[in-house]
Amino acid sequence: MSLELRGVHKDYGGVEVLHGVDLVGRPGEVLAVVGANGAGKSTLIKILAGAERMSAGEMWLDGKRIEPRSPHDAHAHGIRTVHQELSLVPELSVTENLLMGNFPRRAGLIDWAAAHRRAAALLTTIGFGAINPRTVAGRLSVARQQMVEIAKALVGDPRVLVLDEPSAVLAGSDLDSLFALVRRLTDRGVLVVYVSHRLAEVLDLATSIVVVKDGRVVGTTTPAETTEDELIRLMAGRRLAQIYPDRRGAPGAPRLTVTGLRRPNEFRDVSFTLHAGEVVGLFGLVGSGRSELARCVFGAVRAAAGEVRVAGGGGDFRSPAEAIAAGLALVTEDRKRTGLVLGLTVRDNIALTTLRRDTRGGLIDRSRQRGQVSTMVERLGIQPARCASMPVVQLSGGNQQKAVLAKWLLVEPRVLILDEPTRGVDMATRVEIYRIIDDLARSGLSVLLISSDLTEVLGASDRVLVMRQGRLTADLPADRSTEDEVLAYAIEERT
Amino acid sequence: MTGQLTSTGPERTGGGGRRPLRLVLNGRDRTVEAALGTLVVLLLVVAAATSETFFTPTNLTNLLKQMVTTGLLAFGMLVVILTGGIDLSVGSVVAFAGIVTAGLVSGLPIPLAMAVGIAAGIGFGLVNGVLVARFELAPFVVTLAALTTVRGLAFVYSDVPIAPDDPAFFTLGSAMVGPIPLTTVIMLVVFGAGGVFLSRTPAGRSIIAIGGNPETVRLAGINVRRHVVLAYTISGACAGLAGVILASRVGIAQPSVGVAFELDAIAACVIGGASLAGGRGTAKATLGGVLVLALINNLLNLYGVQSFWQQVLKGLIIIAVILVQRVNRVRT
C-alpha cells in the first residue's frame, strides 16, 4: 500500500506554490512533512485529499495511478484526511458527525440508539472514550473537536491517514492518546502522513521525514539521521543560532493586578500580578480555563467577582474597547473565529484596531494606514511581502497568525496577552515571535503568554503560572523549574 | 433518559455573568420546545379566561382550519431554512397552483387536476433548487425573482378568478374527519411524516447538516446539491398543496391570492426556534410556532381589535415572543 507523488505542481491563478514535489510513503510508516509557514504543506495535503487538484504531476497508490477529483474520490481509495481547520457540523451530535452518511438503519429509518452505541464503541477503541457521543459537537472544546475529527477519519478503516497539524490544539493526556493512536494504526499497516511544526514530536513519532521549502522537497531523512537543529536549518535555509532569547533583568513596577477573579464554571479565585518588562507564562491543560481568564481580563466577558487593575489606567473593563484604552491587547487563540475578518484584505485586518487613530478630519488617512501596515508586514516578515491588498484567507496559517499579531502591535499596548500565539507557526517564525516578545518586554511591556507548549512556556517566560481546573495552582520561576514540575501542578489529582 | 445539562458557549456579548442552562437531548434542544409549550398553554389559558367564544366548537374548528395554509408553507419553509436558505416564492406558488387546478377541473378529474397543481409547485421548487444548488445563486434573490415570475404566470394563466362548478371541488377544503377538518389532518400528517423525515432519515439529517456546514457534508460523500434541490422541491410541493387546498376551501381560485404568505411561514419557523442561518429547527417546534401565530390572530379577532391595531399588536407580539425565546435559549 505505498503512496507516491511524482513531480506535483500546483498553481493558484498563475502563482505556482508547489514546484514538482516527489514523495513516497509505505504501509505502517509515519511519514512526517515539515516546513516553514507557507512552504506548501497544506496545499500538498489538499491534493492528497482530493480537495485541490494538481496542475501537473502524478499520484500512485499501490502501483496504480489515481487522480482523486474530490474528497469523496480520495475516501474511495482509502485516503482520509484531517485538515488543519476544524470542519465538524457544530449543531449536530458527535455521533452524527462521526457516522454522517453511514447511519445504522432499521426499517429504513435511522436507529439512533444503535448509532450512539456504535459511536461510543468507536471512540473507546481509539482511546477517546472520554467523549460523550451524544454531546453537540459545537459545545466541545477545540481539543475535543479535534479528537472527534480524527475519530471521524477512522470510520471507514482508511489505508492512508493524513493529519495536518493534529497536535496544534492538543496537550497533556490528549496528546498522549493521539500518539498512541498513531502507533496502533501503523501497527495495523496504515500509512500516516503527519504534518507538524513540533519537531520534537516529529522526531519521536516519524519513521521518515520530508522537509518542504518554498514548494520543493529540500530533504528526506529519518529521525535517526537528523536532529532538530538540522531540520530547522533545512526548513529555514539557515541555522537558528538560539531559539529563546537571553534572560532579561529584574522586572519593574506592578502593571496588571488581578485579584480574586471568578466566573462560574470557568475559573475562580484567580489572583496574579504582571510587572513592567516581565514575560509571564500561563500553562495548563486544554480546558483548564486559561482562555476564558484572558477574555475576562480583557473585558470581553464580565467577571462574577474579583478585580482587574492596570497601573495608571483603570480596570474592571466592561468592554474590549475599555481594556484597549487602558493599554491592553489580546491575541486570541482562534484566529479564524476571533482574530481575523476573513473576507477582508490583510491591510483592513491589520488596520482594524487603529481606525480612529488613523482618521484625519473625519476621513481615514489611507497613506498613513498603508505605511503602518507595510511596516508591520516587514517587521514580522509576513509572506508574501506584497500581501497588503490580498484577502487574508489566502495567507498560509502561520502568516495569518502573524497578521493578527501585527494588528495588536499597532495599538502599542502596555500589557500584551498572547493566547497560544505560536500555534501553527513554524520554528523560524516562532523564534522571531520570541524575539519580538523579548524586545517588547525589554522596552517595558508586560506580557502574559498563554501556551500549551511546556518548552515554550519555560523558555520564553520569566515566571510560569499554572492553571488547573479553573484555579491557579503554582507560580514558578521559569529558570529554576523543570517541565515535570510544571506538569505536575497542571495535571488533575486523582482521588 | 440520557440528557445532559451543558453550559452555554462563550457569551458573545459582555452581558452579566448568568448563563442559562439548556437541555439537549439527542441533539434536540428541549428548552425551545418547553418554552414554546409554555407559551401555547399560556395563550390558551388567557384565551379561555378572557373570551367566552374561544372554547366553542366553531371557534376551535376555525382555529384548526386557519392554521393549514401557514402550517403547510411553514413546514416547507423549515426544510429550506434548515439548509441555510429561504423560499420567498411560496405565496406566488400558492396562487399558481390554485388557479391552475381550478382551471383544469373542467377538463380533468378533480384529483388529477389537484395533482397537476401540486406538480406545478414541485416544478417551481425544483427550478429554485437547481438555481440555488447548481448555479450557487443566493436563495433570497432566486426565490425573490421566482416570487415575481410565478405571480406573473398565475395572472397570465388567468387574470380573473376561476370558480369550478363541480361541488366536489370543495370536498377537500370542507370535509371533516370527526371534529377535525380534513385539511388540518393533512397538515398534521405532513408535520408528522416531515418530523420523521427530518429526524430519522438520512436525507433529512443531511439537509440539517448542510445548514450547519455544507463542506463537511460534501466531504462525507453526500450529494449536497441534490439535497438542497430536494429541500426547495419539498417547499414547492407544500406550497402547491397549500394552494390547492386554499382554492378548494374558498371555492374560488384567485391569481392574486397569497401575497406576503411567506412572511407568516418564516415567522412561524423562527418562533419555533429555527435559525435562519440553517442547521437548527424541528418540525414539532415549527408546528408550535404556527399554533402561536394562529392563536394570536384568533384572539385579536375575538377581542374585536380593529384591523390596523391588529397589525400593530401582531408585530409587537412577535417581537415579545422571540425575545422570550431568546432569554430561554442560547446562541451557538
Place this chain on the structure above:
Amino acid sequence: MTGQLTSTGPERTGGGGRRPLRLVLNGRDRTVEAALGTLVVLLLVVAAATSETFFTPTNLTNLLKQMVTTGLLAFGMLVVILTGGIDLSVGSVVAFAGIVTAGLVSGLPIPLAMAVGIAAGIGFGLVNGVLVARFELAPFVVTLAALTTVRGLAFVYSDVPIAPDDPAFFTLGSAMVGPIPLTTVIMLVVFGAGGVFLSRTPAGRSIIAIGGNPETVRLAGINVRRHVVLAYTISGACAGLAGVILASRVGIAQPSVGVAFELDAIAACVIGGASLAGGRGTAKATLGGVLVLALINNLLNLYGVQSFWQQVLKGLIIIAVILVQRVNRVRT
C-alpha cells in the same frame, strides 16, 4: 496602480479546472463593477437601438425620477446588508413617513413637517437596530415584525390618504436642477456621501468588518452594537427620506404605499454584487444595481410588454443578471 490578479478560493465543487480571474484593487472587487458597467452600457445600447422613445428627454427624466425611491432604499439596505442583516420594514416606513409629513403640513412649515417624517424613519431604524444589536434578535424577524407594526401605525395615523393643499408641498418632488430632477440629485448625493462613508470613515469600515466577523471586530475594541444600530438607523433615515420624497412627488400620501418596496431594494443590492451574508458590497455597484432595475422596468414599459408578462420577464431577467454576475465573480 497596484492591482493584482488572484485566483478564486478553493472551488467548492469538483468541477473542471477553469477558474475565472478576478481583479482586486485596493480590496475592491473591480470585476463586479466592470460586469455591471458592461451590463448598463449593453442595456442602454439595446434601448437606443430598439426604441425611438428611449433617448427622448422626457423618457430619460422619467428614468431618473423612477430610480429615486428604490435608490434611496437600496443605499440604506446596503448598509444593513453589509452588517449581515436585512431591513424588511423599509416599505412600511416609507408609508409612515409620507403620511405623517402630509398630515403635519397643515400645521407646520413644510420643511419642518418633512424633517419630522425623516425623523420618524430614524426612530423606527433605531428601534430595529436596538432589537437586533442589544437583544440579539434575528434581523429578518425584527424587521418583519416592524413591517407589520409600522404599516399598522401608518393606518392608525390616517386610514385615508392625505393630500396637502399647499402646492409648495410638491416642490421637492417636482423641481428640476437643470435637466435633472431634484430628487435624483438628492439620491446621487446620498450615494456619493454614502460611498465616502463606507470606504473612508472608521464607522463605515467598521460596519463592513462587522459583516465579516462581529466577534473579531468587538475584540478589536470597536463597539459593534453601536455600529449595528447606526446601520439600521441609516436605513430608517433613507426610508423616511424616500417616503417624504414619494409623497411630495405623488402629491398625496397614502398609508398603503410601499408594499414590497424592500424586495426591489434588496434586489438592487444583490445585482450590485452585495453579499447577503454581509461584509461585501459597495455604494457605487449598488447604484449600478438600481440603474439596471430601472432600465429593465423602463424598457419593458417602452416595448409595451403587457403587465403580467412584465412581471414574468422581470424575475427571469434578475436571475439572468445574477447568473452573469456569478460567472464573473467568486465566492470567498
Place this chain on the structure above:
Amino acid sequence: DSGGSGGSGGDGSYTIGVANFMLSGPYFSGMDKAIAAQAKKKGNVEVVSTDANGDAAKLAANVEDLLSKNVDAVIISGGPLESAPAALNAIKAAGKPVVLVDRKFQTGEYTSWIGPDNKAIGVQNGEFLAEKLPGGGKVAIIKGGPADNSIGLARTDGVKSVLTGKPGITLVEAPDFGNWGSDGGLTVMESLLATHADLAAVFCENDAMCLGAQRAIADAGRDKQIIIAGVDGQAEALKAILDGTNYLVTGLNDADIIGSLGLDRAVEILGGATTEKDTVVPSPRVTKENAAQYLDPKGDF
C-alpha cells in the same frame, strides 16, 4: 413599439393611454380589457395600457411615459387610489384630456368621470335586506380594506343609513378586513360565525368577498339561515344568485360597462363634443329575477 407619434389628425383616429393603478384584481383587469375591446370596436382608436402595480409614484411615471409617447388622451383607472395630483398635473400641463373611470379622485382637475354611486348601491342593498328581514335580525358587514376607504365606506354607509334604527336589526362590523378577495371574505366570515351565532345576513363591500363568505357559511351549515348581499355583479356572484342560493342580491357595478363608456367619453371629448363632466352609471339591483340579463358568459368581469 406603439408610440402614437401622430396625435389627433383630422381623420378621427386617436391613441389613448390607459393608466391602471393596479391590474391584479378581476374588477380592474376587466375594466382594462373592456376599454381595449371598445377601442377595437371603434376601429380607429389605439390603446396603450400601463400598470402601476399598486405604486402611486409609478402611476405618475406611467402617465408621464404615456405623455411622452404623445397620446391624445389618458384614461385613469385609479382602483383603490384616492387621488393622483402629480399625474393629473402632468396631464394638465400637457394640455390633454383625462377621463377617470370607476374612481373619482378627491382632489385635482380632471375632464370627465364615469363611475358608480357607491352610497346609492349601499342604500339599495340596505333596503333589500330590510325587506328580507321584516322581523329584524343581525346583519354582519365585511369591509374590503383601508385605502379603498371612500368607495367601501360609501357602500357601508349606504347600508347603515337604511338599517340603523330599523326595529330588530342589529349591525356588526368585522374587526378585520377581507382585502377585497374571496380568501379574505372566507376567513373574516369564519370569525364572524364563531363570534355571532345568530347572524341573519351579511353584506360585503364587493362580490369577491361575498363569494368567500358564502363558502364559510355553507361549511358551517348555516346557508339556510344567512342571506348574502354584495356589490359589483362579478360573474360567479351572478351565477350564485341565479342558482337560487342564499346569495340573494348584488348592486351592479359593471367594469365592462364603465370601461367601454369611459373610452367612448374620451373619444367624444377628442372629437370636440361637449359632454357631461360627471356621469353616474346606474347600478341596478340584481336578484334572481334579472340576473340572467347581466350574466355575460363572454364578459371579462
